[in-house]
Amino acid sequence: MELIQVGQNTYYIKNPTNIGIYKINNKDVYLIDSGNDSDAGRKILKIIDEQGWNIVGIINTHSNADHIGGNKIIQNRTNCSILTSDIESSFTENPILEASFLYGGYPFKDLRNKFLMAKESKTINIDDNLPEGLKYFSLKGHFFNMIGIKTSDDIYFLGDSLFSKDTINKYHIFFIYNVEEYLNSLDLLSTLNGKLYIPSHGNASDDISELIKMNKEKIKEICNKILLRCSEDSQTFEEILKYIFDIYHLTMNSNQYILVGSTIKSYLSYLYDNSKISYEFKDNIMYWRTIC
Numbered sequence: 101m102e103l104i105q106v107g108q109n110t111y112y113i114k115n116p117t118n119i120g121i122y123k124i125n126n127k128d129v130y131l132i133d134s135g136n137d138s139d140a141g142r143k144i145l146k147i148i149d150e151q152g153w154n155i156v157g158i159i160n161t162h163s164n165a166d167h168i169g170g171n172k173i174i175q176n177r178t179n180c181s182i183l184t185s186d187i188e189s190s191f192t193e194n195p196i197l198e199a200s201f202l203y204g205g206y207p208f209k210d211l212r213n214k215f216l217m218a219k220e221s222k223t224i225n226i227d228d229n230l231p232e233g234l235k236y237f238s239l240k241g242h243f244f245n246m247i248g249i250k251t252s253d254d255i256y257f258l259g260d261s262l263f264s265k266d267t268i269n270k271y272h273i274f275f276i277y278n279v280e281e282y283l284n285s286l287d288l289l290s291t292l293n294g295k296l297y298i299p300s301h302g303n304a305s306d307d308i309s310e311l312i313k314m315n316k317e318k319i320k321e322i323c324n325k326i327l328l329r330c331s332e333d334s335q336t337f338e339e340i341l342k343y344i345f346d347i348y349h350l351t352m353n354s355n356q357y358i359l360v361g362s363t364i365k366s367y368l369s370y371l372y373d374n375s376k377i378s379y380e381f382k383d384n385i386m387y388w389r390t391i392c
Contacts, residue, residue, distance in 0.1 A: 101143050103151070106296050106304065107253025109233065117166045117300050119144060120249065120257045123153070124231050130157040132249050132257045133300065134170030137214050141170025145177060157181040159226065159234070161259030162246035163191035165198065165214065167300065171221035183226040185236075187244045192223050202358040210354045239289075241282025242275065254295040261285045262311055264302030268318050272348040275359050279319065279370035286312050323376075326367055327390045330377055334387035340364055 102114040103121075112132075113119040117140070120132025129148065134141055148155055155178045160168050163184065171182055171192070184192050191197045195217040199207035202216065226236060226247070233252040239261040240246060249257040261282075263274045276282045289297075290312050298304045305311070322344070329335055329343050341364050345352055350360070368388060371377045379388050 101147060103147055104304075106298075107251060107255050110251045110253040110255045112257075112298055112304070113144060113147060115140065118257075118298055118302075118304075120159075120251075120298065121148075121153075122231075122234060122251050124156070124233060127152070127154050128156045129153045130159055130231060130234065131155060131174070132159050133161055133167040133259075134158050134174055136166035136218075137169040138173045138219070141173035144170055145174060154178070155180045157183055157229075157231070159183045159230070159236075159249060160188065160192060160223075161239075161248065161257065161300065162243040163188040163198065164243060164260070165195065165216055165218040167259070168192050168195075168221065169214065169218045172219040175221050181229060182221050182223045183229055184223045185226050185245045185247050188246070189223045189225070191244075192218075193220055195220055199358075202362050207358075208354075211358065213355075215355055216358075237288075239285045241278050241280075241285045243277050250294070256292060256294040256297045258289065258297055258299045258308075260300050261289060262297075262299045262302070262308060263315055264299065265311065265314060267301060268314055271350070272318065273322055273344060273350075273360055273363060274318075276319075276363050276366050279366050280373070283316065283319065286316055322367060323371060326364075326371065327376060330388050331390035331392070334380070334382075334389040336385060336387055337361075337365065337368070340368070340388065 103111060104114055105111045109123040111121040117135050119135060122130045157180050158171060175182060199211045199216040203211055235250045236247045239248045239259055242260040246259050248259055296304055296306055297308045341361050377388050377390050379386055
């Protein structure tokens with residue numbers, strides 16, 4: 101982990117999940133997200149202690165486990181507040197909800213892991229408690245009510261609203277809860293005029309226009325591949341999921357099955373809501389087909 105200063109009061113810790121830091125005075129700081137597990141939380145605490153700072157709050161952009169994994173240990177050691185937005189609070193306080201939502205039922209034991217389930221932490225509503233110098237804005241799409249954070253230094257923390265070039269080129273399909281809202285958030289990002297943009301996964305940049313374009317193009321590509329597949333013959337969800345894994349040379353495991361599987365279902369919903377595909381039931385099996 102590397103501490104990097106990017107503004108008078110704004111820092112971030114370079115990490116697989118980047119951690120924002122905002123100083124509200126000479127000693128007290130707020131974190132933006134907390135990493136993927138207790139080990140990340142301990143490393144964050146060490147860096148903060150070395151600076152002589154005190155964590156008074158954590159702002160979670162959303163409730164995925166790799167963003168709230170350090171919450172509990174940091175909250176236990178500092179008694180800090182954890183600020184979240186409405187539905188994300190429910191997932192943060194009840195982590196079983198994420199694995200259950202992704203699986204669509206009670207998750208079997210292989211899914212009850214730290215990658216999908218952080219330790220629970222107590223939250224408060226961000227609307228009533230956001231400190232001066234910070235503003236939040238909606239970035240729905242990746243998850244239910246994800247938010248971004250703007251600091252007084254004109255630095256934007258973008259959560260998982262924008263995936264890196266490396267992630268797109270390596271995995272092709274990235275987790276999205278609501279495709280329509282994700283595209284709307286990309287449009288919003290294109291209107292921002294900040295000094296620096298820090299996505300949760302990837303490098304900070306003063307220009308995200310090409311990355312926005314790349315994210316949009318990959319979503320369009322996935323949609324077109326699903327439409328093509330379903331135009332040749334009616335397809336079940338499982339057949340579509342296998343097709344996506346095969347064409348992108350991805351390897352299936354239990355975590356990827358529910359993460360990518362949930363995303364494929366979101367694509368199907370997006371295409372259906374936009375009158376691109378239809379469904380029918382034959383012999384008690386659901387099939388999807390492109391509308392000609």
